[in-house]
């Protein structure tokens with residue numbers, strides 16, 4: 001991960017992935033960055049990140065997206081992970097209620113360590129496993145409304161809404177940062 005650093009861009013910004021272990025964070029990121037789904041799930045320890053250039057209007061934006069790379073298992077994510085992040089994908093697994101219950105804790109961390117106007121997209125992943133669903137779509141939606149987050153259900157496996165979730169975050173960050181620089 002982390003190639004094509006020197007391609008030309010107008011803006012560079014950092015975003016982070018958070019959520020419980022095995023909700024699909026790393027696969028969402030590899031879909032977004034490389035359009036790959038990783039069948040093996042190997043939680044390498046240490047921070048990883050990937051870049052992706054995206055055109056928003058007439059601007060080229062380079063998104064640097066950080067992945068917890070397994071550290072969430074040990075609750076070992078430090079404040080430097082969040083530092084300077086303008087956006088976050090807060091991910092849970094729709095087939096595991098416990099990952100939804102953890103969202104409060106993750107939100108707390110994001111708000112404690114992240115920037116105050118961070119754009120957070122709540123992502124309910126693994127919608128391809130509808131048959132095993134434990135978290136209703138309405139519950140995700142309500143939480144997002146309550147907490148002022150964007151919301152999307154995705155499948156990293158079937159590449160459903162993955163691009164959209166990242167794009168929603170990136171577009172919103174771009175709106176906020178370009179307003180600020182006026």
Ligand code: GDP
Nearest residue numbers: 021022023024025026027041125126155156157
């Ligand atoms: P992370 O720990 O949050 O980074 O999760 P991973 O991306 O490593 O994925 C954990 C496990 O869930 C792996 O076995 C993946 O193959 C699987 N997985 C990830 N996303 C999806 C998805 O959208 N659908 C299904 N069915 N499985 C997924």
Ligand code: MG
Nearest residue numbers: 025026069070
């Ligand atoms: Mg991972």
